[in-house]
Amino acid sequence: MSTPTLRVAVVGAGPAGIYAADILSKTDLDVSIDLFERLPAPFGLVRYGVAPDHPRIKQIIVALHKVLERGDIRLLANVDYGTDLKLDDLRQFYDAVIFSTGSIRDAALPIPGIDLDGSYGAADFVSWYDGHPDVPRTWPLEAQHVAVLGAGNVALDVARILAKHADDLLPTEVPANVYDLLKASPVTDVHVFARRGPAQVKFSPLELRELGHVPDVDVIVYPEDFEFDEGSMAAIHSSNQTKQVVKTLTDWTLKEPEELTASRRIHLHFLHKPVEILGEDGKVVGIRTERTALNGDGNVTGTGQTHDWPVQAVYRAVGYFGSPLVDIPFDDVAGVIPNREGRVVDVDGEHIPGVYATGWIKRGPVGLIGHTKSDASETIRHLGEDVAEGGDAFYTATDREPKAVDEFLAARGVDVITWTGWELLDAWERSLGEPHGRERVKVVPREDMVAISLGRDVPTA
Numbered sequence: 001m002s003t004p005t006l007r008v009a010v011v012g013a014g015p016a017g018i019y020a021a022d023i024l025s026k027t028d029l030d031v032s033i034d035l036f037e038r039l040p041a042p043f044g045l046v047r048y049g050v051a052p053d054h055p056r057i058k059q060i061i062v063a064l065h066k067v068l069e070r071g072d073i074r075l076l077a078n079v080d081y082g083t084d085l086k087l088d089d090l091r092q093f094y095d096a097v098i099f100s101t102g103s104i105r106d107a108a109l110p111i112p113g114i115d116l117d118g119s120y121g122a123a124d125f126v127s128w129y130d131g132h133p134d135v136p137r138t139w140p141l142e143a144q145h146v147a148v149l150g151a152g153n154v155a156l157d158v159a160r161i162l163a164k165h166a167d168d169l170l171p172t173e174v175p176a177n178v179y180d181l182l183k184a185s186p187v188t189d190v191h192v193f194a195r196r197g198p199a200q201v202k203f204s205p206l207e208l209r210e211l212g213h214v215p216d217v218d219v220i221v222y223p224e225d226f227e228f229d230e231g232s233m234a235a236i237h238s239s240n241q242t243k244q245v246v247k248t249l250t251d252w253t254l255k256e257p258e259e260l261t262a263s264r265r266i267h268l269h270f271l272h273k274p275v276e277i278l279g280e281d282g283k284v285v286g287i288r289t290e291r292t293a294l295n296g297d298g299n300v301t302g303t304g305q306t307h308d309w310p311v312q313a314v315y316r317a318v319g320y321f322g323s324p325l326v327d328i329p330f331d332d333v334a335g336v337i338p339n340r341e342g343r344v345v346d347v348d349g350e351h352i353p354g355v356y357a358t359g360w361i362k363r364g365p366v367g368l369i370g371h372t373k374s375d376a377s378e379t380i381r382h383l384g385e386d387v388a389e390g391g392d393a394f395y396t397a398t399d400r401e402p403k404a405v406d407e408f409l410a411a412r413g414v415d416v417i418t419w420t421g422w423e424l425l426d427a428w429e430r431s432l433g434e435p436h437g438r439e440r441v442k443v444v445p446r447e448d449m450v451a452i453s454l455g456r457d458v459p460t461a
């Protein structure tokens with residue numbers, strides 16, 4: 001008996017899932033791949049995380065689009081793993097399942113006051129400004145002075161979007177509701193607080209330099225925050241990235257006060273650890289930071305010296321965190337699916353046959369889009385080895401025809417959106433942008449996205 005076509009489900013159509021599907025499709029295996037996505041549109045955080053004023057990065061969608069446009073990988077969007085189907089269902093139709101569900105929520109920051117009104121997670125704000133269909137359409141932009149806690153690119157994104165004049169976002173795909181609220185924002189000062197020193201921040205050189213070019217926004221740094229210990233010097237010498245970041249920051253310390261004429265400012269503070277969000281009547285009125293000191297190896301200890309900053313809103317950008325999936329093990333500490341190089345393992349560390357992970361849900365929410373490609377290669381290499389080793393025994397699915405899963409979802413009343421559906425939505429969004437010389441205007445309400453993709457009447461039109 002000849003070996004049947006291997007049936008593989010990939011769950012999550014962000015970059016990790018699309019790269020994994022692409023790499024798998026190019027192996028020697030005779031394989032048929034279905035790519036599931038809970039949202040009505042593919043591309044994950046490239047569409048719903050990367051800031052709208054980063055069109056160059058958003059262009060990665062062009063490459064991902066080309067992969068799916070080929071037609072050999074089937075997209076089944078608007079299908080939620082956990083609600084619309086679960087592992088046992090997938091096992092009925094597929095020999096292997098790869099989870100690439102990424103991360104969408106904020107990591108916790110357990111300091112007093114974190115639950116006050118006016119204290120927000122960066123992930124929620126990002127979802128809002130990027131027009132994620134499952135978050136509220138409004139955002140309370142009432143603060144004049146804002147604190148952003150964190151020392152990575154997401155902190156920079158949040159600070160930049162808050163400080164930027166809304167009209168400078170107009171050429172981008174920023175949704176109309178987001179533009180309107182940003183336009184009315186009274187913000188003048190955004191303070192970014194990093195716990196460690198300038199040589200320890202995780203900013204990318206390009207993203208940092210970009211801050212210096214935002215129209216009518218000054219970047220201010222404070223010379224007293226510039227401390228370099230042995231660990232810092234080692235970091236500067238061993239990493240070109242760190243060297244560039246430190247150079248950009250140091251150049252900013254040389255600015256003369258009369259050069260600072262903008263109506264809005266982003267202040268970058270180093271060696272300030274947030275210890276408490278201050279509140280009055282349940283609302284944020286300030287942030288207390290503790291001065292830290294480098295202790296030789298690049299880490300810091302608190303000095304006990306605190307400073308209160310009057311701010312009316314606080315955004316924590318201290319990292320993303322994965323979400324658990326039904327019937328799949330989850331590491332509550334790391335926020336990932338426990339795995340060995342992409343092979344998902346149970347509590348005893350044994351590989352759960354046919355179950356794999358890739359992308360942020362595999363290795364945690366760090367790294368750029370490009371990293372998800374090498375990640376996917378590793379996972380697919382192991383899947384290939386397992387197929388070779390398992391021989392015919394690997395082929396466990398009982399309902400192998402692609403239409404079987406379509407019938408299963410139809411019977412459950414799921415409005416599956418295929419690649420053709422995405423093409424309709426893509427064309428619609430482009431047509432909204434065209435009269436204004438913009439590449440696209442995003443459709444935000446989920447029900448509208450679904451209706452457009454399925455060629456139905458648009459509810460809110």
Ligand SMILES: Cc1cc2nc3c(=O)[nH]c(=O)nc-3n(C[C@H](O)[C@H](O)[C@H](O)COP(=O)(O)OP(=O)(O)OC[C@H]3O[C@@H](n4cnc5c(N)ncnc54)[C@H](O)[C@@H]3O)c2cc1C
Binds near residue numbers: 057079104369
């Ligand atoms: C705010 C922000 C800005 C960023 N900016 C940049 C940048 O400028 N440059 C850069 O290189 N990288 C950037 N990144 C990093 C980049 O977005 C990630 O490296 C990458 O998106 C991770 O890919 P992923 O596929 O693992 O996860 P994701 O992109 O999160 O994709 C996961 C997909 O799985 C889907 N999913 C989740 N749960 C389910 C479920 N139960 N059923 C079905 N589908 C599900 C999600 O809807 C999503 O589409 C940024 C990240 C963030 C958060």
